[in-house]
Amino acid sequence: MAMQRxxxxxxxxxxxxxxxxxxxxxxxxRTLTVELKTGGQHLVLEVPAGWHxxxxxxxxxxxxxxxxxxxxxDDQSFATGAYTYIPAGMAYGPVVSATxxxxxxxxxxxxxxxxxxxxxxxxxxxxxxPHTDTWKRPWVDPMKDIVKKSTWVDPRTGKEARPPGVxxxxxxxxxxxxxxxxxxxxxxxxxxxxxxxxxxNECLYLIAGDCYIGLTYDHKREDFKENxxxxxxxxxxxxxxxxxxxxxxxxxxxFLIYLSDYYTGIYSDxxxxxxxxxxxxxxxxxx
Ligand SMILES: [Fe+2]
Numbered sequence: 005m006a007m008q009r010x011x012x013x014x015x016x017x018x019x020x021x022x023x024x025x026x027x028x029x030x031x032x033x034r035t036l037t038v039e040l041k042t043g044g045q046h047l048v049l050e051v052p053a054g055w056h057x058x059x060x061x062x063x064x065x066x067x068x069x070x071x072x073x074x075x076x077x078d079d080q081s082f083a084t085g086a087y088t089y090i091p092a093g094m095a096y097g098p099v100v101s102a103t104x105x106x107x108x109x110x111x112x113x114x115x116x117x118x119x120x121x122x123x124x125x126x127x128x129x130x131x132x133x134p135h136t137d138t139w140k141r142p143w144v145d146p147m148k149d150i151v152k153k154s155t156w157v158d159p160r161t162g163k164e165a166r167p168p169g170v171x172x173x174x175x176x177x178x179x180x181x182x183x184x185x186x187x188x189x190x191x192x193x194x195x196x197x198x199x200x201x202x203x204x205n206e207c208l209y210l211i212a213g214d215c216y217i218g219l220t221y222d223h224k225r226e227d228f229k230e231n232x233x234x235x236x237x238x239x240x241x242x243x244x245x246x247x248x249x250x251x252x253x254x255x256x257x258x259f260l261i262y263l264s265d266y267y268t269g270i271y272s273d274x275x276x277x278x279x280x281x282x283x284x285x286x287x288x289x290x291x
């Protein structure tokens with residue numbers, strides 16, 4: 005099951021559509037990518053001030069992360085940086101936004117809301133992740149958090165690792181589906197000199213900062229891109245097998261990421277990585 009590929013999407017230019025069905029009108033949805041078999045969607049929802057939606061259920065499971073503004077779900081306030089996961093069929097709400105909000109949403113099938121007071125029969129409530137204030141979560145070493153396997157070897161220890169300067173906060177690690185949703189931060193000046201690719205989907209929303217990616221290509225090199233630069237509110241959707249790197253950042257980069265399995269990274273060297281990274285550090289404006 006593969007995501008439609010998006011190498012460097014400026015979300016402000018993404019296609020919009022009105023989110024309707026049983027949802028109260030007024031929300032503008034932007035499509036980041038779709039999962040080609042399940043119809044799962046990665047969306048940004050722009051919720052207008054004063055929006056009100058009745059209690060209901062969604063046919064899809066929803067990862068919700070508030071990028072800006074505030075929404076109220078039941079009696080719980082979700083401000084910038086708040087996260088929850090609502091399994092398909094679970095009743096939630098009413099949902100109200102006094103100020104308006106921008107919400108990043110990952111679904112596992114098409115988003116279809118239906119007003120309902122009751123959770124649907126057979127809903128697996130064990131998967132529910134209640135309101136999470138992600139600011140309060142500790143940053144941890146990704147090797148101890150979301151990594152299943154990495155072929156990168158730390159030259160100092162000779163052990164499997166990741167290039168230093170990355171920390172993660174897993175928000176959802178689903179033992180059933182194996183999906184991972186996590187915040188990931190790259191430190192200012194971080195460099196990953198090689199390319200990596202994954203046997204799973206890897207999708208990243210850049211919440212803040214900048215990120216340079218020297219090469220992006222499929223294994224047949226049919227779609228080959230060089231020197232992509234991402235800024236705040238850019239998005240990447242990668243199906244399995246897309247090579248990407250070298251990677252670096254001047255100001256640092258804070259991403260919300262979605263993996264369709266625990267992280268497996270397969271690393272390859274890039275001969276001219278120093279030139280590529282050096283050119284980015286020299287060309288982009290720092291501070
Ligand atoms: Fe990756």
